Amino acid sequence: MLEINNVTKIYGEGSARVVALDRVSLKVEDGDFIAIMGPSGSGKSTFLNIIGGLDRLTSGEVILDGHRIDNLGENDLVDIRRGKIAYVFQQYHLLPSLTAMENVLLPLIFCGDGGDEQKVETILSRVGLGKRAEHKPSQLSGGEQQRVAIARALVSGPSLILADEPTGNMDQKTGNEILELFKELNQEGRSILMVTHSADIARQAKQIITLQDGRIISKAVQQSVR
């Protein structure tokens, strides 16, 4: 479903020049669950940002379902964010003044279909937050906030979820609970690209790739995973 060909991303110029990604290529099939590992600064976030159109690449191409998306205009990128690709971030990135319900409604409101609160309630129950709909982020624990963020990613029915260290701010137990959620989403057939520092978590993905200095230095398919 997703094909990344020879993607290079260079930040800055002259002495400030940083090659964040160096001719990276990767194929993601439907239903893949890929963990991305690598030291800090190796280009993991840049990689996800470019796939999702949050950042522009310097050269190479990104093909989603047979169409190039790296050179799309802003309006077409919006369409992709509204349906095919969704994000989950390490810092949750919820709007602090809105309740859980409203945060999850937001993608639907931007889509213009008014916002189906029933649907949002179902999704919130699904991520285990049925009773937290009217809470604001500040009234929720880290794990709960991340569940809200996952619900928000799910609400528009994406086929690909990009998660940048979603368990990075959590203790192991909470992190594992979040991971279980991702596994469920994967079992529903959604593809997942997840950056993680934890070998324990990476081990449960179907595939692990390791980045270093902007290059993929290893790809490992894990047979043991269910």
Next chain:
Amino acid sequence: MKLYQIVAKDVMRRKRRVLYAALGVVIGTMTVVGVLTMAFAGQAKIYKQLEQYGPNLTVIPAVNNLDMKLGNLSMGTLTVGDNYIPQSELPAIRQIADSNIREVMKIDDQGNIATLAPYLYENTKVNGVSVVVVGVDPEPEKLVKSWWNVGKGDYINGPDSVLVGSLAAELLKLNVGDTILFNNNELKIAGILDETGSSDDYQIFAPLASVQKAFDKDGMISSLDIRALCNSCPVETIADSINKNIPGVTAIAVKQIAKSEMGLVDKMSNLMLALGGITLAVGLFGVVNTMMSSVHERIKDIGIMRAVGASRNQIIKVFIYEALIIGVLGGIGGYFLGTALAFAIGPLVFEGTAISFVPQYLPLALGVSIVVAVAATIYPAIRASQIRVADSFRSV
């Protein structure tokens, strides 16, 4: 739920920030409303003064200057004409004035409208000192000279009672109750006027009929003041009509004076409005500044919204909705604070002016503050909507 509902909720929950942003708008709007309210009151005051003071028309005997020539030699000028107007012309003059006013003001009432104050001026000597005696019609005179204040004694209260100007009383050593003689006609001093600062101070006022009798000028007056109770009265038309229809008199509209006074007020309100405009412009920079920082503070939120599917236009919309709310708050606040400002300092600017609420300035205030708030928001919002999502997360 709609986008604007989300924005409204968001704004309600960020009260402090939003009120802070509204403050700049409030200050600008407050100044404009304050200035306008004061100018409005000042204008109303001057209108009122014009209504109180002075006639709208003066009618004097027509005089013609004839150049006398002998061949090419000028022999000087000869003034031809009477020095008096026959009192019998008054009804005709009243008829002209009232019918013109009725027409313009759409009044059906057949009663008298304009006030006619006739005058007969005579020079005489009292206690051996020259003085001007003015024959007046006591009732209309009181209306026309509304600023008169009888300091001692009473106003003219009978055919043989007179009112003495303050300086005349001093010079002639006259007191209330004293008797004076006009050509052997005995009159009694009913009262003495407070100083007015005008020529009234040197004169003695007596009932018209008594003066006519004493000086043998039966049925004659020297001049006539006409006062109408309206600012839009067609004084020029009345003057023209009198000049055309009544022989031997010249009517002069005094509206020019009113006009120049109004012009002064206009100039003053323009000046104040300019000041208000400058304040508003300076305020606008303040508003742009707060809006910029308010948008800047929310760059991360903008990134979040874009990441979950907001288009650039939707981001701009979010900020415009917010600006509308700020504009409405700022407009209402600015209106009331501006009026309060006018109440506080208006009386110092236009001495003794009664400031009042001017409801029609509320929509104006709302308009001004909404325009200012939206104008100040649009540019930073557009800029912020163009930041790459990845950068907006990093910038915080």
